[in-house]
Amino acid sequence: MQNPIKVVVADDHPVILFGAEQALLKFPGIQVVARARQSTELVKILQTVACDVLVTDLAMPGGQYGDGLPLIGYLRRNFPDLPIVVLTMLENAALLKRLSELGVISVVNKADDLSHIGLAVQHVGRNLEYMSPSVKSALETLRMNAGGKNDEVILSKRELEVVRLFVSGMTIKEISEQLNRSIKTISTQKNTAMRKLGLERDSELFHYAQSNGLMNLSSYAPGEIREPGESGAAADES
Structure with a gap:
């Protein structure tokens, strides 16, 4: 029997945290091993709990390590082998581009069905990119608008x-x-x-x-x- 994918979930909103965990529990091959509400708690968990994938909210203020892109950058530097699924409500071009530059290969919009979190975990666990429908649509629009030109903001x-x-x-x-x-x-x-x-x-x-x-x-x-x-x-x- 294949070992389950061990996941840590982080979000400062209890409802989203609960919803994400319940969505993941519907996937037999995924196990939620810890939860965090801000970056201080998250980093401590990652230092002490073995996990295969991190699912984290992007906007999660209040912790020692900040949130948003600075936090993602910190996690990528200090846990370089840990795949990250980013949860966000944002779809703007500059944000998606920067996340990609930081090595994030999976972004899930909270407005999409929460089942996409489990699908994202399955994909990044095999080092495969996964974007939820809203994010994928935003990326397609970005590519069309870029028209082959440099889209750096x-x-x-x-x-x-x-x-x-x-x-x-x-x-x-x-x-x-x-x-x-x-x-x-x-x-x-x-x-x-x-x-x-x-x-x-x-x-x-x-x-x-x-x-x-x-x-x-x-x-x-x-x-x-x-x-x-x-x-x-x-x-x-x-």
Whole structure:
């Protein structure tokens, strides 16, 4: 008899955590060995509990190791042989591209049927890529829109600065006063950043900022804020 795939599930929402575990239990060859609610608990579990696959929420604030892309990066560096299935509500191009660059080969949208979590675990357990239907559709749209061109998203330093201040809770007027720029300029820079990222609503911008580690960049010196994954200097200021 084949050994079951041992899975650790992490999500800060109890309902999602329970739902994901129940969905996995419907697969005879999968065994949930531990659950985590934030990154501190998750890393401790991974250091002490043997598992074959990690299923983790992307936006899971409150832990010592952060969440979003910074957490995924940490996990990839410290547990390089552990396959990861990422759960998220986001489908924007920049996020999916960065997850792929970090070595994540499976992303499941929480809006899709939870059975896709089990299918994803089965696939990554054999080192095979798996994307749930919504994510697959977003990737197809991304490929069509790219048209063979470079789809790297680079925000200018000023655009990132405006995004950081906006998601910190400041209004456009307050940002304009702090940065000594006109309200029109600040609004344009925010809208340009959202268009580059493929985002339409402010709520999506907040999710993107949280998932990409842009919520707590106050320690960065001016000019050092750059798009996660950007290897060189930020693009020229707009």
